[in-house]
Amino acid sequence: xxxxxxxxxxxxxxxxxxxxxxxxxxTGAVGELAGAGTGSVTLTGLQRFAxxxxxxxxxxxxxxxxxxxxxxxxxxxxxxxxLKWPLEWAPLMAHYASLSRVEIRETFAAxxxxxxxxxxxxxxxxxxxxxxxxxxxxxxxxxAFMLHAGVPPLLAAGASLPGLHVGGRDDRVALEAYxxxxxxxxxxxxxxKSDDLAKQTPERLAARxxxxxxxxxxxxxxxxxxxxxxxxxxxxxxxxxxxxxxAVLCLVQAAWGLERAASPGPGYGLPVQFDPLEGWxxxx
Numbered sequence: 130x131x132x133x134x135x136x137x138x139x140x141x142x143x144x145x146x147x148x149x150x151x152x153x154x155x156t157g158a159v160g161e162l163a164g165a166g167t168g169s170v171t172l173t174g175l176q177r178f179a180x181x182x183x184x185x186x187x188x189x190x191x192x193x194x195x196x197x198x199x200x201x202x203x204x205x206x207x208x209x210x211x212l213k214w215p216l217e218w219a220p221l222m223a224h225y226a227s228l229s230r231v232e233i234r235e236t237f238a239a240x241x242x243x244x245x246x247x248x249x250x251x252x253x254x255x256x257x258x259x260x261x262x263x264x265x266x267x268x269x270x271x272x273a274f275m276l277h278a279g280v281p282p283l284l285a286a287g288a289s290l291p292g293l294h295v296g297g298r299d300d301r302v303a304l305e306a307y308x309x310x311x312x313x314x315x316x317x318x319x320x321x322k323s324d325d326l327a328k329q330t331p332e333r334l335a336a337r338x339x340x341x342x343x344x345x346x347x348x349x350x351x352x353x354x355x356x357x358x359x360x361x362x363x364x365x366x367x368x369x370x371x372x373x374x375x376a377v378l379c380l381v382q383a384a385w386g387l388e389r390a391a392s393p394g395p396g397y398g399l400p401v402q403f404d405p406l407e408g409w410x411x412x413x
């Protein structure tokens with residue numbers, strides 16, 4: 130199974146974890162629209178999980194998968210060294226999982242308070258090319274808590290995280306994805322979503338419409354065209370929060386990685402060399 134996951138560290142029925150499931154199609158079929166040799170990704174379904182437990186159980190029960198997950202898989206080396214936390218990924222994640230969210234927030238806030246304006250947060254090397262938030266950020270968005278909530282279920286499912294961790298199952302592969310990277314390539318910095326009802330404007334609907342159209346046209350450097358039914362397209366456009374569309378963006382990034390599973394180094398299109406403590410974002 131191939132899927133992309135829009136994640137929440139505190140899912141609810143109103144704001145669930147969303148998983149977009151798909152499959153890779155044949156290359157060359159849409160060359161007249163999106164360039165010779167362009168492949169396709171067909172969206173086959175959307176699933177929603179209102180609790181972390183239900184999502185984790187689904188990961189464990191699904192026999193084999195490659196997934197792109199919209200949450201960070203590690204912390205900046207600069208931060209880890211400063212805190213004198215373990216300098217290998219598995220012990221670091223075990224230590225991080227043992228902390229409460231209050232402890233994480235207080236520890237990271239103290240780190241930031243001691244640093245100058247404009248350089249409060251430590252960054253991973255992947256943040257600059259991906260345009261992603263620092264993984265130690267605990268608000269807007271709370272990616273530090275997403276890391277805290279998301280990685281343990283991956284490990285419990287026996288997943289392998291290329292370049293970071295060899296899991297108990299080589300047929301369950303987790304890739305760190307970031308939908309904002311692909312969205313910005315296609316529509317720039319136009320906002321296409323909001324959790325705030327007052328900000329769910331016609332302009333954001335227009336941005337979602339253009340983003341979906343660009344994905345369907347294969348107008349991306351990833352060389353993949355998204356295939357949707359009319360009903361699926363309407364569902365993506367109607368979701369003003371953007372969770373379903375973000376899951377689809379992660380699906381496309383995961384498909385790009387899967388096509389490069391046998392590439393040099395850790396595979397899946399990841400750089401031959403990257404920091405094995407920090408990890409990397411697929412397609413960055």
